[in-house]
Amino acid sequence: MENGLSPSSELAAQAVEVCLCFHTRKASRAITQVFDHILAPTGLKATQLSLLMVVSAREPLRIGDLADALVSDSTTVSRTIKPLIKAGLIQDSTDSQDRRIKRISLSSSGHAALERALPLWQDAQSHIAKQLGGSTVQTLLPALESAAKLGSTDERKL
């Protein structure tokens, strides 16, 4: 092994270069960092603004439906909404028919925070789109949407 790597290390080195999980996670960290920095003045993290945007588009909605929309576990959503409830941006109410169900919606503060944050969201989005180039963005978004569908139809049911 002239390069100083064992055979399995050589394989691993090749694998990591094309690993879809590694690259998707690395890119999501980088993009989240940029969004977080630009969104800092709003007091919202990128994840939290995404949550507000999804809720605002579909409110009122159940935790399970929110989890489906986010391709996230419902126990995760149950927790990620907590800081936003504490901050008074999201409210939840028990369904009167089926008391197991929580209906999630934005408070008026939530709507206001969303409205204030959207211009900075646009800044971050434009900044990244400019760096990547329009054609890259055009191919990236559909590819990411395809990838996001993997979890729901696959192993999930097996």
Add this chain to the structure above:
Amino acid sequence: MENGLSPSSELAAQAVEVCLCFHTRKASRAITQVFDHILAPTGLKATQLSLLMVVSAREPLRIGDLADALVSDSTTVSRTIKPLIKAGLIQDSTDSQDRRIKRISLSSSGHAALERALPLWQDAQSHIAKQLGGSTVQTLLPALESAAKLGSTDERKL
């Protein structure tokens, strides 16, 4: 508002559909879930296998360099390696010249675990590549690599 959405909610609904942060994170959750399920028999999570692969390709390396490679904070790396050190897969040794520096490398158990996991990694990678289609993968990987470079050159230094 015939659709029942306020103006800002309508904007937010449009924004989230094209948000690079939201879509990248959603895709990374979906892909990570598939990898985690397929890798379950190895006892390694997708994130941990990625770590082992990167370390094996460049060992020994400093925590800061590992953080750069992962586009992650060095304080994050300092913690994410802990479960792997505890499991005996990764070892760290203090540099004899500069005792601030920790040199990270795989133990023999780490090399063995990596070797055992690689076939399942290949299963997961192939499974997802097949679902996405070869041309999508070919466009996705370079786009993700471009995106991953955003963090290092941008706001980071400002």
Add this chain to the structure above:
DNA sequence: CCATACCGTATGTATATACATGTATGTGGC
């Protein structure tokens, strides 16, 4: 040669994420 600034890493705190499990509620068969 010491004070100070700088560098590499760790810790405190907070959020994000998911699996296993628990709890409360609803539903259907008998």
Add this chain to the structure above:
DNA sequence: GCCACATACATGTATATACATACGGTATGG
């Protein structure tokens, strides 16, 4: 109506992630 089962959500535990800060080690100017 009661019991088994299913459904919706929460909690326990563990890992991933990052910022502010602390701490020890190194280098450097005076």
